[in-house]
Amino acid sequence: MPFRTRFRRDRGRWLRRVLVACLTSLAVVCGAVVVAYHLTEIPEPHPETVVQSTVFVDAGGAYLGRRGPVDRQEVPLFEVPRHVQDAVIAAENRSFRTDTGVSPRAVARAAWATVSGGAPQGGSTITQQYVKNALLSPERSLSRKAREALIAVKLDRTRAKDEILEGYLNTVYFGRGAAGVQAAARNYFDVTPGKLTVSQGAALAAIVNIPSYYEKAGSDPGVTARLRHRWEWVLDAMEAGGSISPAQRAAARFPAFRFYPPGGTEGQRQYLIDVAAQEAADRLGITQDQLARGGYTVHTTFDLALQDATAESVKARAGGAEGAEGRAGKGVRVHTAVVGIEPGDGAVRVLYGGADYARQPFNDAVSGSVEAGSVLDPFDGVRLGGPLRALHGSTAPTPLRLAAAYAAVAADGVYATPRTVTRITREGRTVHTARPETRRVLEEKGALAVSARARSGPDGRGVPSVPAADRAGADDGPGALLTAGAGGGIARRTVWTVGYDSRLTLAVALFADRPGAKKGTTVPARLPDDPSPTAYAEELTGAIWDFAGDT
Numbered sequence: 001m002p003f004r005t006r007f008r009r010d011r012g013r014w015l016r017r018v019l020v021a022c023l024t025s026l027a028v029v030c031g032a033v034v035v036a037y038h039l040t041e042i043p044e045p046h047p048e049t050v051v052q053s054t055v056f057v058d059a060g061g062a063y064l065g066r067r068g069p070v071d072r073q074e075v076p077l078f079e080v081p082r083h084v085q086d087a088v089i090a091a092e093n094r095s096f097r098t099d100t101g102v103s104p105r106a107v108a109r110a111a112w113a114t115v116s117g118g119a120p121q122g123g124s125t126i127t128q129q130y131v132k133n134a135l136l137s138p139e140r141s142l143s144r145k146a147r148e149a150l151i152a153v154k155l156d157r158t159r160a161k162d163e164i165l166e167g168y169l170n171t172v173y174f175g176r177g178a179a180g181v182q183a184a185a186r187n188y189f190d191v192t193p194g195k196l197t198v199s200q201g202a203a204l205a206a207i208v209n210i211p212s213y214y215e216k217a218g219s220d221p222g223v224t225a226r227l228r229h230r231w232e233w234v235l236d237a238m239e240a241g242g243s244i245s246p247a248q249r250a251a252a253r254f255p256a257f258r259f260y261p262p263g264g265t266e267g268q269r270q271y272l273i274d275v276a277a278q279e280a281a282d283r284l285g286i287t288q289d290q291l292a293r294g295g296y297t298v299h300t301t302f303d304l305a306l307q308d309a310t311a312e313s314v315k316a317r318a319g320g321a322e323g324a325e326g327r328a329g330k331g332v333r334v335h336t337a338v339v340g341i342e343p344g345d346g347a348v349r350v351l352y353g354g355a356d357y358a359r360q361p362f363n364d365a366v367s368g369s370v371e372a373g374s375v376l377d378p379f380d381g382v383r384l385g386g387p388l389r390a391l392h393g394s395t396a397p398t399p400l401r402l403a404a405a406y407a408a409v410a411a412d413g414v415y416a417t418p419r420t421v422t423r424i425t426r427e428g429r430t431v432h433t434a435r436p437e438t439r440r441v442l443e444e445k446g447a448l449a450v451s452a453r454a455r456s457g458p459d460g461r462g463v464p465s466v467p468a469a470d471r472a473g474a475d476d477g478p479g480a481l482l483t484a485g486a487g488g489g490i491a492r493r494t495v496w497t498v499g500y501d502s503r504l505t506l507a508v509a510l511f512a513d514r515p516g517a518k519k520g521t522t523v524p525a526r527l528p529d530d531p532s533p534t535a536y537a538e539e540l541t542g543a544i545w546d547f548a549g550d551t
Contacts, residue, residue, distance in 0.1 A: 072178070188203070202252070343505055
């Protein structure tokens with residue numbers, strides 16, 4: 001029988017067989033998918049994606065720095081403005097609010113690229129990106145992509161969209177070392193997420209596409225121009241989707257970015273963070289490593305503007321003191337330490353512990369033992385209690401300890417334990433609130449006696465005090481200003497200047513050292529005479545005091 005005739009006769013039977021085979025295969029595939037879906041469990045996030053850093057801010061909320069292996073802090077979604085959420089959705093996955101968690105077309109495209117060896121394909125949904133970044137390994141394989149899709153679907157069916165978006169915004173990488181929107185807002189615009197404008201939110205959303213490239217926005221003209229083009233595209237998408245009004249779109253202006261890469265070591269701030277981190281860990285009863293990885297925000301007592309002004313004042317006068325090391329003798333180093341404390345409260349407002357943390361991590365203000373000389377003479381014969389009791393036998397107090405002692409005098413005999421932490425928060429909740437720890441250590445008559453002696457100067461064994469009325473600009477100066485120290489004439493080894501009133505106690509210590517006989521040790525050295533170390537200490541105290549009065 002001819003083939004054509006047989007084909008016509010058996011065509012129906014062959015078509016039925018092919019159809020049955022296709023349906024069977026489809027049923028097997030669907031069954032396998034259903035079984036795989038039910039067997040798939042949503043894994044816990046990788047440990048490295050949930051590690052957070054701890055951030056330190058000054059008394060006014062200005063950013064000081066952070067501690068931790070990753071620059072990331074979680075923030076609840078309600079603290080991220082809706083326009084920022086909508087900007088990310090417009091840039092990354094416009095159907096996020098309504099899709100099933102996967103994009104079949106993107107999955108097919110990625111699968112084909114994997115099989116054919118082509119370039120990696122993007123286009124995943126926000127849910128898939130979150131699964132890939134936080135829940136799965138970064139390996140490229142067809143099985144991993146299939147598992148990603150199954151987990152994304154299951155995540156979408158078992159979690160609220162807002163929960164998924166919150167996880168995504170807290171883990172997605174924005175460049176500049178910032179993981180999550182909290183760190184990104186700070187690193188690019190120096191604000192918290194809640195203060196991001198429409199323009200800033202659209203810029204961050206645009207950066208997510210190629211963060212390692214766009215992180216140079218603001219410092220690289222080519223990168224900035226390309227990001228601006230994508231920023232315009234994001235805003236257009238937001239307007240088209242109804243996230244912003246035409247008026248908001250017209251009013252949007254390309255934002256200014258913090259410069260990148262950052263400058264020097266910000267060495268001064270590391271001294272502050274060291275002290276505050278130790279205190280915060282002690283108050284929480286945890287290790288400093290646990291603090292650094294815990295995602296806390298440590299609110300400190302420091303006044304960053306006053307701290308920066310102090311550093312600039314020291315630097316401006318460095319040619320006359322710390323810059324005089326060459327004239328002081330071979331190997332001699334001149335040190336300046338400054339402590340400012342609020343009397344009756346103990347809040348440390350300024351803490352200058354050295355010129356640069358990178359060169360000298362040792363904090364002279366907190367840990368440096370400075371020869372007292374005559375600076376403690378005003379306390380002679382006065383009955384002291386509590387922490388001040390040991391002053392009578394002290395020969396080398398730290399600048400912090402001395403400042404706390406004179407702060408008690410300024411507070412009419414009430415001693416306040418120095419503190420650098422006011423509050424510790426985590427994910428928006430306060431976990432610790434610090435309060436002043438005070439006790440009376442001097443009778444009021446004793447405090448008046450110490451203050452009177454401080455005004456009149458040490459009894460011939462140190463530098464005469466300089467009455468506030470004799471100082472330039474003294475109308476706004478401290479109520480008492482004492483300059484004293486150890487040694488005299490060409491043998492001067494230390495100079496102290498202490499100024500105080502009921503608002504602030506400021507202690508400035510100037511001293512020198514040189515290498516000791518044993519390796520790694522130092523011994524006191526003579527301060528250079530040119531220029532006068534006493535003039536330097538008094539001028540520095542006056543400059544810091546004047547700035548404190550203006551803030």
